[in-house]
Amino acid sequence: MSALAPPAAGAPAAVRDRPAPRLRRPKPARSPWLHVAMVPVTLLWLSPIVFVLFVAIRSYDDIAGRGLGAFPASFSLDGFATALTEGGVLRSLGNSVLVTVCAVVASLALSSFAAYALSRFDIPFRRTILLTMLAGNLLPPQILLVPVSSITEAIGIGDTLTALVVVQVGFGIGFYTFVLHGFMRSLPNEVFEAARLDGAGPGGIFWRIVLPLSRPSLAALAALATTWIFNDLIWAMTVLRTEAKFPITAALLNLQGGFASAWNVVAAGALIAAVPTAIVFFLFQKQFVSGLLVGANK
Amino acid sequence: MSAQPSTATRRPNRFARVPLLVWAFLLVPLVVELFWVFWPAANSFSLALTRWDGIGLAEPVGLQNFRDLAADPIFLTALQNNVIWVLGFGGLSVVGGLALAVTLNKPGPMVSIYRSAIYLPMVVSLAVSGLFWRVMYAPDGPINGTLGLLGLEHLERQWLADPTVALWAVLIAAVWRQVGYIMVLYLAGLKGTDGSLEEAAAVDGANAWQRFWRIVMPQLRGVNMVVFAVTVIDSLRTFDIVWAMTRGGPYNETQLLSTYMFQQAFTTGNLGYASAIAVVIFALAIGFIITYLARQARTED
Numbered sequence: 127m128s129a130l131a132p133p134a135a136g137a138p139a140a141v142r143d144r145p146a147p148r149l150r151r152p153k154p155a156r157s158p159w160l161h162v163a164m165v166p167v168t169l170l171w172l173s174p175i176v177f178v179l180f181v182a183i184r185s186y187d188d189i190a191g192r193g194l195g196a197f198p199a200s201f202s203l204d205g206f207a208t209a210l211t212e213g214g215v216l217r218s219l220g221n222s223v224l225v226t227v228c229a230v231v232a233s234l235a236l237s238s239f240a241a242y243a244l245s246r247f248d249i250p251f252r253r254t255i256l257l258t259m260l261a262g263n264l265l266p267p268q269i270l271l272v273p274v275s276s277i278t279e280a281i282g283i284g285d286t287l288t289a290l291v292v293v294q295v296g297f298g299i300g301f302y303t304f305v306l307h308g309f310m311r312s313l314p315n316e317v318f319e320a321a322r323l324d325g326a327g328p329g330g331i332f333w334r335i336v337l338p339l340s341r342p343s344l345a346a347l348a349a350l351a352t353t354w355i356f357n358d359l360i361w362a363m364t365v366l367r368t369e370a371k372f373p374i375t376a377a378l379l380n381l382q383g384g385f386a387s388a389w390n391v392v393a394a395g396a397l398i399a400a401v402p403t404a405i406v407f408f409l410f411q412k413q414f415v416s417g418l419l420v421g422a423n424k
Numbered sequence: 425m426s427a428q429p430s431t432a433t434r435r436p437n438r439f440a441r442v443p444l445l446v447w448a449f450l451l452v453p454l455v456v457e458l459f460w461v462f463w464p465a466a467n468s469f470s471l472a473l474t475r476w477d478g479i480g481l482a483e484p485v486g487l488q489n490f491r492d493l494a495a496d497p498i499f500l501t502a503l504q505n506n507v508i509w510v511l512g513f514g515g516l517s518v519v520g521g522l523a524l525a526v527t528l529n530k531p532g533p534m535v536s537i538y539r540s541a542i543y544l545p546m547v548v549s550l551a552v553s554g555l556f557w558r559v560m561y562a563p564d565g566p567i568n569g570t571l572g573l574l575g576l577e578h579l580e581r582q583w584l585a586d587p588t589v590a591l592w593a594v595l596i597a598a599v600w601r602q603v604g605y606i607m608v609l610y611l612a613g614l615k616g617t618d619g620s621l622e623e624a625a626a627v628d629g630a631n632a633w634q635r636f637w638r639i640v641m642p643q644l645r646g647v648n649m650v651v652f653a654v655t656v657i658d659s660l661r662t663f664d665i666v667w668a669m670t671r672g673g674p675y676n677e678t679q680l681l682s683t684y685m686f687q688q689a690f691t692t693g694n695l696g697y698a699s700a701i702a703v704v705i706f707a708l709a710i711g712f713i714i715t716y717l718a719r720q721a722r723t724e725d
Contacts, residue, residue, distance in 0.1 A: 160527065161534060167524075168541040174556045174600065175544070177566045181559055194562045195569025236453040243450035247442045255454065257717055262461040264713045266661050268685050268702040272471060272695050273464035276478065296460025299453050304720070328443045357549030359664040363690070375551040379668055382555065389559065396555040400548045407547040411540070418546075418608050 182206065182393035189389055205390030206398070213385065215395045217370065218377035223402070225287055225373055226356045229294040230348055237299050238340065241306035242332050246318065256307055263300035270297070271364045278365050289365040290373070294355050302347050309343040310336060342413075349410040350417035353403045374399045468706075471699035478695050489700035499701065502672075502679040505591055506708075509662060509680060512592070514655040516599045521606025521651075526636065528607070529614045539611075543604025550601065554668025557597035558584065584670055587677040594678055598665050602658070606651060613647030614640070646719075653716040660709045681705050 181194060185202035192199065209215045240259070244252045278289040313336070321331050337344075359375040366372055369380060378395050385391040407414055472489055476482035493499045524542055528535050545553060560567050561583035568580040583593040617640055625635045641648075663682040666672065672679035672687060679687075681701055689698035 164527065164534075164538045168538050171541050171600070172544070173566070174553075174560050175548075178556050178559050193564035193569065194559060195564055195566040236456060239449035240453040243442075243446045247446050249442055249446075249450060253721070255450075257721055259454070259457055260720065261713060261717055262457050262465075264657060264709075264716060265461065265465055266657075266682070266702070266705045266709050268661070268663075268682050269468045269706045270461060270464040271686070271702070272689050272699050273467035274460065275690075277460075277464060292456075293460060296456050299457045300461070303453065328446050328449075332449070353547055353549075357551070359549070359551045359667065360686070363686075375549050375664070378551060378555060382558075389562070392555060393559060396552045399552045403547040403549070404544075407544070414547075415543075415608055418605060419612050 178393045178396060181389050182397050184390055186388055186390055190387075194389055202390070205388070205394035208385070208388070208391045209381065209395040209398065213381045213391055213395055214369070214377055215374065215381070215398055218372050218374045219398065219402075221287060221371060221377075222356055222373035222375075225290050225294070226352055229291045229298070229355045230351045232291065233295045233298045233302055233351060234344055234347060236295065237302035238306050238337065238344070239332075240299070240303045241310050242336050244303070245307045245310040246331075246336075247328075256304060259300035260304040261300070263297065263304075267297070267360055271360070274361075275364050285365065285367045285371065287366075287371060290362060293361050293365055294358065297361070298351060298354070302351065305347060306340060306343060309340055313339055345410065346413040346417035349406055349413040352406050353414075356403055465706075468699045468702050471696055472703045474696040474699075475694075476696040477693050482696060485696070489697050492697065493700055493704065498676045498679060498684060499681075501676055502681050502684040503704075505677075505679060506660065506681050508591065509595065510656055510659040512595050513598050513602065513659055513662070514652075516595075517602040517606050518651060518655060520599065520603040522610050524603065524607045525610035525614055526640075529611060539607070542607055545601040546604045548601065550598070550664035551668045553597055553601045554594075554665045557593075557600070558669055560597075561593055585674050587674050590670055590674060591678045594666055594669050597669065598662065601665070602655075606655075609647055609651055609654075610644070613644045617643040649719055650716070653712045653719070656712045657709055657716070660705055681708075 177195075180198050181189065182205050183201055183203070184198045185200040185204060188196075188198070188200040188202075243249060244256050249255065274293055275284075278284045278286075278293070283289040283292070317335055317339070318331060321335050326334065356373075357375060358373070359379075362373050362376045366376065369377070372380070378392075378399055381395050382392050471482060473484060473486060474482035475485050475489075528539050528542075548556065559565055562568075563582050567583065571577065571579050581589065584590050621643075622635050622639050625639050630638065661682060662680055663686065666678055666680055666683050667686070670678045672683045676684075681704065685698050685701035685705065688694045688701060
């Protein structure tokens with residue numbers, strides 16, 4: 127994990143190497159002011175989520191009668207039921223999960239191939255290739271939208287989930303390769319020498335040594351990629367036309383059109399859309415945070 | 425960098441030393457990216473010089489699209505909004521994220537609850553964040569309700585339908601989601617700073633403000649660079665949250681370059697004109713992309 131979240135490069139080495147002044151580190155002050163300031167900020171920060179939850183569990187009549195901002199005076203799961211069935215949230219959630227799983231697995235597989243080749247072999251221009259790949263991921267997606275849309279049509283995968291998966295993989299690969307390259311490069315040479323003496327070829331070394339050792343960085347990237355791909359809107363809107371194929375983000379915006387006054391349905395749909403990534407976040411909080419740091423904090 | 429065995433008979437050809445399988449490992453992902461990223465990007469540049477409705481043949485028009493853009497009031501509004509967005513969204517999330525990181529850069533069970541709460545919005549997609557905030561901003565929603573309770577009825581308004589405040593209303597929602605990310609970056613940066621320097625300065629009589637600006641900030645230079653580049657690149661890409669909240673309305677007052685580009689491409693069907701807007705977005709972003717890449721290249725050494 128250390129290669130994923132290295133200490134900030136900001137501190138100049140000279141400063142860090144200077145012997146620390148002989149001072150007792152002061153005990154952290156138990157000041158109440160921190161909590162006085164942070165409790166309201168935290169509540170304010172959570173308030174949009176809390177209010178959406180309130181709206182989602184209220185009945186339509188309650189909302190219509192007392193306004194969106196009122197505290198709940200009713201409890202009803204109608205919003206969830208309507209969103210999941212009539213609103214098509216269940217179907218679009220299925221599309222999202224399918225696209226996310228396929229795209230995450232394919233992106234990480236392909237980028238670990240590339241990262242292995244670039245980090246452990248004497249490929250000519252390896253640095254240029256690596257940075258070019260990263261650059262591709264940094265491009266504003268807008269510069270790709272129109273051609274990507276016509277390419278998917280031209281090769282006959284227009285308006286399919288396959289197109290969405292392929293596009294997500296193509297766009298993400300550069301970043302994942304860059305991060306995995308940084309990690310694989312730091313693996314100790316001795317392991318590779320030992321494996322080579324045992325007669326393992328490049329494929330065997332990749333499969334039996336590099337992949338297992340890269341598990342921490344793969345996990346961090348998987349957590350990050352899952353939220354990115356699941357949360358995507360613009361690629362879905364670019365390659366898909368049929369509503370039945372929409373992932374949850376795009377479907378929700380349509381839901382908002384179709385159930386314009388039924389706020390409990392829209393709120394319930396929005397909460398359902400947030401649940402899968404919230405689960406990933408809580409289960410893999412450490413990986414998620416280190417995932418956020420990769421690439422950004424080198 | 426070399427895990428390569430030093431072969432006794434050193435072959436002159438570098439290509440030959442890389443096994444065929446490894447070439448395949450590299451080329452398959454590379455070709456996928458070239459085909460789905462670099463090839464379309466190149467196409468956008470040539471499409472920007474055409475008029476094309478997506479059905480017939482693209483008709484070359486030279487730089488006419490760019491001349492039209494310069495005279496297009498909606499484009500100019502979008503450009504101006506994007507500048508506001510970079511400064512407002514970038515500024516507020518960096519200041520907020522940095523302040524929270526400094527405040528929460530200490531251990532403690534409560535502190536980790538605060539941190540989790542601040543970066544929880546990161547898991548909610550931008551599109552869904554937009555829906556959350558539509559609830560907040562609804563005419564009879566919590567924000568107007570709270571203002572009413574506080575006796576500030578005169579501040580109540582139709583946040584997303586009022587051209588004077590709509591852009592800022594969307595911007596606040598975007599900041600809500602971004603601050604946690606910036607905070608995480610700065611928390612990691614602060615972990616790498618040298619606490620003893622700060623203590624020494626404290627002993628010398630520097631107050632907290634001076635210690636922060638003179639001792640801590642210079643050590644955060646690396647993080648600052650990254651945050652700066654990431655923020656600008658993100659600002660120029662921003663699409664989802666605006667689309668979810670206003671679609672660029674009312675009267676194009678919240679139009680950003682990305683939303684206007686999307687509208688021109690997929691609602692109006694002016695694919696050449698849309699590509700020209702995309703080229704403008706690219707031109708604005710490329711400097712920051714290079715900054716970011718240069719920094720990453722240095723750490724690759």
